[in-house]
Amino acid sequence: MTQQEEIVAAARSALGKRWAHQARGEDGKTDCAGLVLTVAKEIGFLDWDIPSDYARTAASHEMLEVCRQHFIEIQRPDLRPGDIVVLRYPDTNHIGVIGDYPPAPKSHVSIIHATAFYPRCVVENRFDDMWMKMAGARLTGCFRFPERVA
Numbered sequence: 001m002t003q004q005e006e007i008v009a010a011a012r013s014a015l016g017k018r019w020a021h022q023a024r025g026e027d028g029k030t031d032c033a034g035l036v037l038t039v040a041k042e043i044g045f046l047d048w049d050i051p052s053d054y055a056r057t058a059a060s061h062e063m064l065e066v067c068r069q070h071f072i073e074i075q076r077p078d079l080r081p082g083d084i085v086v087l088r089y090p091d092t093n094h095i096g097v098i099g100d101y102p103p104a105p106k107s108h109v110s111i112i113h114a115t116a117f118y119p120r121c122v123v124e125n126r127f128d129d130m131w132m133k134m135a136g137a138r139l140t141g142c143f144r145f146p147e148r149v150a
Contacts, residue, residue: 004082010039011097011112019120032095032114063093064141071143086141101126
């Protein structure tokens with residue numbers, strides 16, 4: 001299994017976990033950042049965390065700064081399953097893992113994310129401009145985990 005496939009599998013293993021602000025997988029709950037951090041830990045990258053006092057309405061640049069410190073910034077056309085996207089809703093930041101939306105062709109991607117909106121759990125949605133428009137989100141950053149060194 002490739003590193004990218006491991007990331008997607010780890011994210012999908014959380015599907016259905018209930019959403020709770022600042023949760024990190026304990027008691028079957030997580031938030032969007034907690035999902036990414038749990039995935040990072042599972043695949044051996046976690047040696048950091050987002051400060052536990054971050055607010056749901058934090059400034060839009062804060063999540064991007066954390067991602068720039070720990071991930072490799074890429075462009076949207078370069079997104080592939082296992083990458084990380086940062087979104088901005090009108091008042092909140094959001095982060096998720098890119099997946100391969102089954103059974104769509106390889107050109108279609110999904111977002112695996114813990115949503116505070118209905119159904120308030122980890123879900124997988126097709127990730128495209130139409131979904132972002134319906135969700136009221138805009139893409140603010142795309143990132144990739146660094147390659148693990150054996």
